[in-house]
Amino acid sequence: MSRYTYRLIASDGMARRSELTTAHGLVKTPAFMPVGTQGTVKAMYTDQVRATGADVVLGNTYHLMLRPGAERVARLGGLHRFMNWPHTILTDSGGFQVMSLAQLRKLDETGVKFRSHLDGSEHVLTPERSIEIQGLLGADIQMQLDECIRLPASEDEVARAMRLSLAWAERSKAAFAAMGGPEKGQGLHGIVQGGDVKSLRIESARELAAMDFGGYSIGGLAVGEPQDVMLDMLETTLPELPETKPRYLMGVGTPEDIVESVARGVDMFDCVLPTRAGRHGLAYTRFGKINLKNARHADDPRPLDETSNCPAARDYSRAYLHHLVKAGEALSMMLLTWNNLAYYQSLMAGMREAISAGTFAGFREETLAGWARGDI
Numbered sequence: 255m256s257r258y259t260y261r262l263i264a265s266d267g268m269a270r271r272s273e274l275t276t277a278h279g280l281v282k283t284p285a286f287m288p289v290g291t292q293g294t295v296k297a298m299y300t301d302q303v304r305a306t307g308a309d310v311v312l313g314n315t316y317h318l319m320l321r322p323g324a325e326r327v328a329r330l331g332g333l334h335r336f337m338n339w340p341h342t343i344l345t346d347s348g349g350f351q352v353m354s355l356a357q358l359r360k361l362d363e364t365g366v367k368f369r370s371h372l373d374g375s376e377h378v379l380t381p382e383r384s385i386e387i388q389g390l391l392g393a394d395i396q397m398q399l400d401e402c403i404r405l406p407a408s409e410d411e412v413a414r415a416m417r418l419s420l421a422w423a424e425r426s427k428a429a430f431a432a433m434g435g436p437e438k439g440q441g442l443h444g445i446v447q448g449g450d451v452k453s454l455r456i457e458s459a460r461e462l463a464a465m466d467f468g469g470y471s472i473g474g475l476a477v478g479e480p481q482d483v484m485l486d487m488l489e490t491t492l493p494e495l496p497e498t499k500p501r502y503l504m505g506v507g508t509p510e511d512i513v514e515s516v517a518r519g520v521d522m523f524d525c526v527l528p529t530r531a532g533r534h535g536l537a538y539t540r541f542g543k544i545n546l547k548n549a550r551h552a553d554d555p556r557p558l559d560e561t562s563n564c565p566a567a568r569d570y571s572r573a574y575l576h577h578l579v580k581a582g583e584a585l586s587m588m589l590l591t592w593n594n595l596a597y598y599q600s601l602m603a604g605m606r607e608a609i610s611a612g613t614f615a616g617f618r619e620e621t622l623a624g625w626a627r628g629d630i
């Protein structure tokens with residue numbers, strides 16, 4: 255079975271264009287990975303998600319372990335079969351979602367004890383159990399169990415959580431090897447923590463680099479910090495990571511965050527923005543954001559973007575989309591989610607081409623100018 259591998263295709267400054275191989279196919283980077291928390295990218299069919307250009311979708315250990323249960327998904331053939339997505343799947347380890355969704359019962363070096371947000375039942379996540387669940391789901395790219403703390407926090411608190419995550423990194427890697435992950439062509443990421451403290455970010459990245467993971471995720475960001483703090487932490491962290499492994503910035507972000515992060519050497523991204531905003535009447539386009547709740551669209555016969563190859567952007571008027579949003583029609587969520595994911599994927603494709611052509615700086619300028627010009 256093919257291993258989780260990284261191949262550099264071109265670079266332009268710090269921006270990289272590469273290709274990952276996983277047990278379920280190729281991943282073109284820079285890559286945007288739609289979030290499919292409960293085994294579905296909300297309001298989308300899987301072949302539609304694929305048609306937008308996505309190579310990877312994300313699943314969630316926390317949600318799927320609670321419902322329908324990891325062992326049940328495994329009995330039904332694994333998550334690829336369950337959700338009819340025959341391409342690459344990446345899963346999170348669950349700790350981050352426990353912090354934001356569950357009633358936390360206990361967190362210590364063994365793991366996390368929590369009550370389900372669904373029925374209050376008690377559950378435990380250890381590094382070993384998280385790897386077991388991700389293996390039962392059959393994820394091609396798996397995450398170590400980590401502790402992502404909210405900022406602002408004291409430097410001692412940030413250091414404690416970062417060092418606990420390093421201890422969990424070791425145990426996650428051992429469990430992943432014991433469960434035969436590498437032999438199944440699956441890859442495991444170490445997750446860099448350290449909050450907004452440069453020395454702790456460097457310590458975390460260097461320790462994880464020494465453990466030789468299949469890839470590296472940058473965690474502890476996209477938790478409400480200003481963009482300049484996020485970019486500053488990237489500039490501190492990325493040089494400490496091996497160049498021959500993928501870098502995944504978790505939870506990022508707006509189109510601008512993504513362009514600025516690619517410029518600093520990030521390869522993979524996920525964010526709920528395009529899907530969540532689509533469900534709330536917001537369209538992402540090359541002209542910037544368009545809020546279709548706004549009455550100014552009521553008589554506008556133009557599509558969102560007549561140059562787009564996505565039917566949702568090209569074949570429906572803004573007046574119609576405004577009507578659907580105001581009427582609370584399900585089709586508004588479907589069309590705007592489709593448009594938004596297609597826009598994000600066209601942005602990633604544009605960056606991949608620009609990096610190969612050595613024109614990334616120009617692409618960045620043009621793209622930022624398009625958003626600044628706004629919706630004409």
Ligand SMILES: Nc1nc2c(CCc3ccccc3)c3nc[nH]c3cc2c(=O)[nH]1
Binds near residue numbers: 289344345349473524
């Ligand atoms: N394990 C982990 N996940 C994070 C996520 C969820 C990404 C995710 C992966 C897969 C499915 C859904 C979500 C973050 N989202 C925003 N900021 C984030 C930080 C972290 C983090 O520090 N650690």
